Amino acid sequence: MSVLLIAGSPSERSRTAALLSAAGQRLKFRGAQVETLRVRDLPPQALLLADFGNPAVVRATAQVAAADIVVVATPVYKAAYSGVLKVFLDLLPQTALKGKTVLPLATGGSPHHMLALDYALRPVLQSLGAKNILPGIYATDSQVVVNPEGGYHVDEDIADRLDDAVNTLINDHIAPTLSNAGRFSNVHFSQVRCSV
Template sequence: MSVLLIAGSPSERSRSATLLAHVGQRLAQHRIHAETLNIRNLDAQALLQAQFDHPDVVKAAQQVAHAKVIVVATPVYKAAYSGVLKVFLDLLPQTALQGKTVLPLATGGSPHHMLALDYALRPVLQALGAKQILSGIYATDAQVTHLPEGGGVLHPDVASRVDVAVQTLLSEALNVRDASFAPVRFEQVRLSV
């Protein structure tokens, strides 16, 4: 596995999960398979009581260990990332993100919570040893619309930022090159003066 999508919302249907799903879909368009880890599905007692040897916690930590790229999504509550995500990150080893590229995503009720990405989540990701933390994507609730049949739609501005972030992941972290430009051999280069 090379990409792990971590859903840090306590709700099954959340805007942050929709944002995360869109990143996964964009990666799939480039034939990149991403696994999803929904923290809310882990054993709550094991998380809250810091049972490091619980099978759910062990499996989730292994998923993080095997990933090259981590995309973590969270709702923002009271200017901080979700408690579910906090409990999970606290159970990871100090070097859990060492050598990994991380893309943080967040959703919140208003633009005023945007800085939670930089002032609340980023320091924890750095403390876990992330090699590179990309510029996060923050979307307000109004920019992520749930559809009655499931799934959701992103505001064009947010969708554009997702596209840019995925392109950065592809080129910088996953070494996937744009196929629209074929490599040119040095002998074929012509110089005109």
């Protein structure tokens, strides 16, 4: 199971990055192959001018295509997800998330911006063809504390919600594979041979 973490924060160190890291660590612990794509590291000119042929944009698009699961994290600014994430999502093909499960994460200054996940980000993820969009996890500044050394602490409530989301992702992607292991493939009736 391959997971792509998309960091949609324009800042290198942020509460959004810490929340995304907490999700990624939980997924790695459960055996997922996890990669991180920091949109802020893509060339700004390529993003703003929609340069689909830029090598960095091509690589980023290929990372999205290769992932089974996508975790998207963004800070909320003015009741919407970040502009840097918006320009990246606009560069993706219309079916970039087809067949994928997506977990949206967001951070914001107050609980009043919580609905940005459902009313701003979710419709875009759906328009990109996501098969399943899990309930988003929104954390306020007080729920994700970043210390000056770069470490962070995630509030117990947020940690529990991350654990639940990771369990859902694991159960939806690994459990079905395991339940089919060791079974015979289906045989059409015309291929059945019987001797008495």
